[in-house]
Amino acid sequence: MRAVRWYGGTAVRAAVLALALGGRADAQARERADAATPSGVSQSPTARPPARLTAPSSTDSLGRLYAPNMVQSRAPVTARDNDALVKAIEGKLRCTCGCNLDVFTCRTTDFSCATSPAMHRQVLARLDSAMTPQQIVAAFEAQYGQAVLMAPPKRGFNWAAYIMPFVGLGVGIAIVGLVMRRWIRARPATLIEVETPPPGVGVAGQELERLKRELERFEA
Amino acid sequence: MTDLGNIALWVALLIGCWGSAVAFVGGRTGRAELALSAERAVYVTWGLLVIASVGLMRALLTHDFNVEYVASYTSRNLPVYYTWSAFYAGQKGSLLLWAIVVATFGSAALLANRGRYRELMPYVAGVVLVVVTFFVAVMLFASNPFERLGFTPPDGRGLNPQLQNPGMTIHPPMLYLGYTSITIPFAFAVAALLSGRLDTGWLHAIRRWTLLSWLFLSCGIVLGMWWAYVELGWGGYWAWDPVENASFLPWLTMTAFLHSVMIQEKRGMLKRWNVGLVVGSFLLSIFGTFITRSGVISSVHSFTQSSVGYFFLAFLLFAAVAGFSLLYYRWPELEAEAKLESMVSREAAFLFNNLIFIVIAFSVLWGTLFPILSEWVKGTKVTVGPPFFNQVNVPLGLLLLLLTGIGPLIAWRRASPGNLKRQFRWPVAAMLLTAVALAAARISDGWAIAAYALAAFVTTTVAQEFVRGTGARHRLHGESIPVALGRLIARNRRRYGGYVVHLGMVMLFAGFAGLAFKSDTEATLKPGESVTVRSPYGHAYRFTHQGVSQYEQLNRFVSAASMDVWRDEKYLGVMKSEKRQHMDSMGRPTFEPSTEVAIRSDLREDVYLVYAGSVQGTEEAVYRITLNPLVWWVWYGGVVLVIGGLITMWPGDAPTAASRRRAAPAGYVAQVTT
Amino acid sequence: MLVLAGLIIALAAVFVVLEPVLRPAVWAPDRLAAFDDDATLARRDTALAALKEIEFDRATGKLSDEDYERLRAKYTTEALEALRAADAAFPDRLTAGPPASAADTVEALIASARESSKSNGRKYCIECGSGLEGSGRFCVECGAATKLAPRP
Incomplete structure (x- = not known):
C-alpha cells in the first residue's frame, strides 16, 4: 500500500x-x-494528511487558477511528508542541487528545486525497503560521498573538526591559568610592603586633603 | 557621468598612492607638510569616490544599460528604492561602497581628531589610504563598475527578487559600515605601533571607533537575520553559512576587545593582547570579504566567483604580516604593568570571557575552513553545516552566558568568600528556580533548560547591579531613587550601557533556545478545508484555506493564498502568503517565482506561513506551516542590544575628561599666576 | 567636455594634495605637537579610579570592609605617589589639569568669567566647588550636604 x-x-x-x-x-x-x-x-x-479535519466540501467545484504557471x-502532501523520522533523516542530508541546505529545508523552501523532492522520494523508498535510518544515511553517503552529509561523520580525520574547538578551550584555560599564576606570584613583594603604612601615617595631612579633593573631582 | 566616475577612480588611485607613501614618510620624519598632504589626500580621495558613486548612481537611475553593471542588476520596471539598493547588489558596486565608506570613516576620524594625537594621525591617514587605494585598485584592475558593454540591451536583467525586500535595503549597508569601520581602530593600532606611542592615549580614540563598528556590525547581523527570516522562507534566521560566519567572526573578536580594553584602562594589563585583537578583527573582516568574493567555500551568498578573491587573499596576507610583525617589533614596550591580585577577581573573569570569545571565534573559523582542510589532507569533500556548528557552539555559548552573569558579580582586584556569597545568592537562586520549573514542566531539551536557567541568572545579575548601584548612590549621595538611577547610568554610561547590552544578549539567547521547539507541518488544502496544528505551548491552531487570488502588481505577478487562523477557537485573522513571479518591462517572466511569507508574531511564538505551490494549477494549495517559538525575542533582543550600545557611546565627555575639565580652573589659575 | 571635466577634477585634486608640499613655509609650523596625554597623568587617573571604584564596590557589596580598608590603604599610597609624580612632571600645574595650550587657557578664563557674571545668584558646594543644581541641599557632584536653609 x-x-x-x-x-x-x-x-x-x-x-x-x-x-x-x-x-x-x-x-x-x-x-x-x-x-x-x-x-x-x-x-x-x-491519502490526505491526517491533519485534515473537514472533508472536501464539493469535489468538483475546485477553482482553476487564472494563471497556473x-x-x-x-x-x-502525504502524511509521510510530515513524518518526524523522515524529517530527521532529511535533516542530516544535504541537497545536491548546490543550495547548501539540507533536503528537508530545501524541499520545503526552494519550491523550484527538483533535486530535493527526488532525494525525498529516495528516502521514502529506502524506508519502504525496511532500511534503518542509519542504513539510509549510510546508503546516501555511499552514493554521493561524504559531502552529502550536513556534518562530517564522526570518524577518522573528521574527529579533528569536533575536537579541536574543545582542545582549543583546554589549551586556552591552561595558558590563562599559567599566566595568571605567574602574575600573582610576581605580586607578593609589593603586597607586603603596602600592608605596613596605615593611611594617614607618614603622609602629610595636607596631601591627604588634596587627594580627597582630587577624588571628589574625579568621576569614574 | 559614468566616464567621469571612471576618471575619478583613476585619479583616486593616483592620489591614494601618493598619499599613503607621503603619510608614512611624514610620520617617520615628522615633517608636518608631508603629514598635511597625506591628510588632504584622504579628504580628496573621499571626494573623488563621491564623484564615482554619484556616477554609478546616476547610471542606475537613468537606466544606462550600456553599463554592464546596470544591465546586470536592474531593469526598467524596478522600483526606485530598489534601484538604489542595486548599488551594492553586485560585486562591483559593493566594492565601490566599501571604498567610499572607508574613506568616509577615515575622513571623519581625521576631522574628529584634528589637533590631537599629532604623532599618530599621519600613520592613521596612511593606513586608511592604503586600504582605500587597495579597493580602488581592485575595481580598476579586476572589477570595474563602470565597464561598458559592446551594445546596449533594451532592458536589464533585473534585481534578484530576494533582494527586493526592505530588509535588504538596510542590512548590507549596515554590515558594510560595520566591516569597514574596523579599519579605523586598526589604523590607530598600527599608528601606535609605528610611532611607539603606546600609552593609554591611543586607546581612548580606538575604543569609541571599535564600539561604533561593533554597533554597526551588530545591527547588520541582526538585520541580516531578520531579512533571512522574512524573505528566504525557511523559517530560520541563522544557518552558519560561511558568509554569515564571516560577519560573526570580527564581531566576536571586537566584543572580546571591548571587554579586555577595560582591563588595560584600569590596570595597564593585556596591552599586547588588545593590539592583537584589533589587528585580528581587521584581518577577519578582510577574510570575510575574501570568502564572499572568491567562492573558495561554497555558500548561498556567494557573489559570482571571480579572480577578485585572490586580490583579497594577497591583501590579507600582506596586512597580517605587516600587523603582526609590527606587534612583534614593539613587543617589549607593551610590557604589562602586571598587577593581578587574585584568581577570583573581575580581571580573571574578563580573561576567561576573552578566552571563550576567542575559542568560539576559533571554532567558527575552524568549521568554516574545515572542508578545505579535509580536501587537502584526506582528499575527501565534506560539508560542515548547522548540525556541526550547533553541536560545538551551543556548549561554548552557554559557557559565555554563564560568564556574562558571573563577571559583573565579582569585584575588581580580589573577591572574598563573604561578598561572593552575598553577590551570588539571588542570581543562583533564580537560576535554580528556573531550571526546576522548566524540568517540572517536562521540557525535554536539556540545552534549552540550561539556556533559560542561565538567562535567569544573568537577568538577575543585571537587575541586582542596577538595584544595588542605585541604592549605593541613594545612600552615598542622598539622591531620590529615580534620580539616583538616572545618574547611575548617566555617570557611568559604559558600565550600565554594557549591562543593557547583556540584557539584549539574554533576550537573543532566549530566542535562540526557542528554536529547539520549532515545528514544521505541510498540508494540502482545498478552499474551505482546514488543518489543525499543535504549538509547543499546547495551543491548537486551526488554519482554513480561503483560496488563491492572482493579480498584477508593480513589476510582478502575484498569486496570494489566504488562510483564516484560529488559536484555541479564538479568531486571529487572515494570513496571506504570496508567490511572486517577477517580470521585465516586456512582460516576460524573470527568475523563478519567489515566495512571500506570512508571519504573525507575538511574545510567545510566531506563526510562519508559506504558500508552497498549487496542485495542478488549481486553488488547492500546498502550505508549510511553521510554529516558531520566541522569535520575537531575537528581534527585540537586537533592539535592546543596540540601545545598550548607544547608551555606552552616547556623545559627551568620558567621565575622566569631564572631571579633568572641572579640575582645570585651579590649574589654569596656577598657570596664569606663574 | 568630459575630458575637460575630468582634467579639472584631476588638477584640483592634485593641487589640494600637493599644496602643503609645494608651499611648506605656510604649513611648516610646529604641527606635530606633544602628545596630549601622558603616562604620569594616566597613572594618576588609574589610581584615583581605583580608589573611587573600591568605594563604590564596597557600597554595592562587592568588597568586604576588611578588604576595602586594606585596598584603600594601598591605593591611597599609590595615588599619592602618582600625584607627586604628576606634580613633578608638571610643576606649573599644581592641581594637574590637562596640559592646555595658551589659547585654551584664555578661553577658559573668559568662559569662567562669563559664567560667574551670568549666574550671580548661583550657589556653590563648599566641599568641591561645583555649582549646585536642583534643591541645592546636596551637591550633585560630591554628595556633600550643603547645609543650606530649607527652601521656604
Whole structure:
C-alpha cells in the first residue's frame, strides 16, 4: 500500500510537471494520473494528511487558477511528508542541487528545486525497503560521498573538526591559568610592603586633603 | 557621468598612492607638510569616490544599460528604492561602497581628531589610504563598475527578487559600515605601533571607533537575520553559512576587545593582547570579504566567483604580516604593568570571557575552513553545516552566558568568600528556580533548560547591579531613587550601557533556545478545508484555506493564498502568503517565482506561513506551516542590544575628561599666576 | 567636455594634495605637537579610579570592609605617589589639569568669567566647588550636604 501511494505521487507529479511545462489540457493530465494510480490514491480522502479535519466540501467545484504557471506546481502532501523520522533523516542530508541546505529545508523552501523532492522520494523508498535510518544515511553517503552529509561523520580525520574547538578551550584555560599564576606570584613583594603604612601615617595631612579633593573631582 | 566616475577612480588611485607613501614618510620624519598632504589626500580621495558613486548612481537611475553593471542588476520596471539598493547588489558596486565608506570613516576620524594625537594621525591617514587605494585598485584592475558593454540591451536583467525586500535595503549597508569601520581602530593600532606611542592615549580614540563598528556590525547581523527570516522562507534566521560566519567572526573578536580594553584602562594589563585583537578583527573582516568574493567555500551568498578573491587573499596576507610583525617589533614596550591580585577577581573573569570569545571565534573559523582542510589532507569533500556548528557552539555559548552573569558579580582586584556569597545568592537562586520549573514542566531539551536557567541568572545579575548601584548612590549621595538611577547610568554610561547590552544578549539567547521547539507541518488544502496544528505551548491552531487570488502588481505577478487562523477557537485573522513571479518591462517572466511569507508574531511564538505551490494549477494549495517559538525575542533582543550600545557611546565627555575639565580652573589659575 | 571635466577634477585634486608640499613655509609650523596625554597623568587617573571604584564596590557589596580598608590603604599610597609624580612632571600645574595650550587657557578664563557674571545668584558646594543644581541641599557632584536653609 505504501509503495502504491508513492508511485501514485510520482505519477501525479509527472502530470503536474507536464502541465507546468505548458503541456496538454489538465483533463488529459488528470486522466494520465488516474490511469497511473490504480487506487486513485491522490484523490481519495485516505491519502490526505491526517491533519485534515473537514472533508472536501464539493469535489468538483475546485477553482482553476487564472494563471497556473505563475505558481510552482506541487504534489499533494502525504502524511509521510510530515513524518518526524523522515524529517530527521532529511535533516542530516544535504541537497545536491548546490543550495547548501539540507533536503528537508530545501524541499520545503526552494519550491523550484527538483533535486530535493527526488532525494525525498529516495528516502521514502529506502524506508519502504525496511532500511534503518542509519542504513539510509549510510546508503546516501555511499552514493554521493561524504559531502552529502550536513556534518562530517564522526570518524577518522573528521574527529579533528569536533575536537579541536574543545582542545582549543583546554589549551586556552591552561595558558590563562599559567599566566595568571605567574602574575600573582610576581605580586607578593609589593603586597607586603603596602600592608605596613596605615593611611594617614607618614603622609602629610595636607596631601591627604588634596587627594580627597582630587577624588571628589574625579568621576569614574 | 559614468566616464567621469571612471576618471575619478583613476585619479583616486593616483592620489591614494601618493598619499599613503607621503603619510608614512611624514610620520617617520615628522615633517608636518608631508603629514598635511597625506591628510588632504584622504579628504580628496573621499571626494573623488563621491564623484564615482554619484556616477554609478546616476547610471542606475537613468537606466544606462550600456553599463554592464546596470544591465546586470536592474531593469526598467524596478522600483526606485530598489534601484538604489542595486548599488551594492553586485560585486562591483559593493566594492565601490566599501571604498567610499572607508574613506568616509577615515575622513571623519581625521576631522574628529584634528589637533590631537599629532604623532599618530599621519600613520592613521596612511593606513586608511592604503586600504582605500587597495579597493580602488581592485575595481580598476579586476572589477570595474563602470565597464561598458559592446551594445546596449533594451532592458536589464533585473534585481534578484530576494533582494527586493526592505530588509535588504538596510542590512548590507549596515554590515558594510560595520566591516569597514574596523579599519579605523586598526589604523590607530598600527599608528601606535609605528610611532611607539603606546600609552593609554591611543586607546581612548580606538575604543569609541571599535564600539561604533561593533554597533554597526551588530545591527547588520541582526538585520541580516531578520531579512533571512522574512524573505528566504525557511523559517530560520541563522544557518552558519560561511558568509554569515564571516560577519560573526570580527564581531566576536571586537566584543572580546571591548571587554579586555577595560582591563588595560584600569590596570595597564593585556596591552599586547588588545593590539592583537584589533589587528585580528581587521584581518577577519578582510577574510570575510575574501570568502564572499572568491567562492573558495561554497555558500548561498556567494557573489559570482571571480579572480577578485585572490586580490583579497594577497591583501590579507600582506596586512597580517605587516600587523603582526609590527606587534612583534614593539613587543617589549607593551610590557604589562602586571598587577593581578587574585584568581577570583573581575580581571580573571574578563580573561576567561576573552578566552571563550576567542575559542568560539576559533571554532567558527575552524568549521568554516574545515572542508578545505579535509580536501587537502584526506582528499575527501565534506560539508560542515548547522548540525556541526550547533553541536560545538551551543556548549561554548552557554559557557559565555554563564560568564556574562558571573563577571559583573565579582569585584575588581580580589573577591572574598563573604561578598561572593552575598553577590551570588539571588542570581543562583533564580537560576535554580528556573531550571526546576522548566524540568517540572517536562521540557525535554536539556540545552534549552540550561539556556533559560542561565538567562535567569544573568537577568538577575543585571537587575541586582542596577538595584544595588542605585541604592549605593541613594545612600552615598542622598539622591531620590529615580534620580539616583538616572545618574547611575548617566555617570557611568559604559558600565550600565554594557549591562543593557547583556540584557539584549539574554533576550537573543532566549530566542535562540526557542528554536529547539520549532515545528514544521505541510498540508494540502482545498478552499474551505482546514488543518489543525499543535504549538509547543499546547495551543491548537486551526488554519482554513480561503483560496488563491492572482493579480498584477508593480513589476510582478502575484498569486496570494489566504488562510483564516484560529488559536484555541479564538479568531486571529487572515494570513496571506504570496508567490511572486517577477517580470521585465516586456512582460516576460524573470527568475523563478519567489515566495512571500506570512508571519504573525507575538511574545510567545510566531506563526510562519508559506504558500508552497498549487496542485495542478488549481486553488488547492500546498502550505508549510511553521510554529516558531520566541522569535520575537531575537528581534527585540537586537533592539535592546543596540540601545545598550548607544547608551555606552552616547556623545559627551568620558567621565575622566569631564572631571579633568572641572579640575582645570585651579590649574589654569596656577598657570596664569606663574 | 568630459575630458575637460575630468582634467579639472584631476588638477584640483592634485593641487589640494600637493599644496602643503609645494608651499611648506605656510604649513611648516610646529604641527606635530606633544602628545596630549601622558603616562604620569594616566597613572594618576588609574589610581584615583581605583580608589573611587573600591568605594563604590564596597557600597554595592562587592568588597568586604576588611578588604576595602586594606585596598584603600594601598591605593591611597599609590595615588599619592602618582600625584607627586604628576606634580613633578608638571610643576606649573599644581592641581594637574590637562596640559592646555595658551589659547585654551584664555578661553577658559573668559568662559569662567562669563559664567560667574551670568549666574550671580548661583550657589556653590563648599566641599568641591561645583555649582549646585536642583534643591541645592546636596551637591550633585560630591554628595556633600550643603547645609543650606530649607527652601521656604
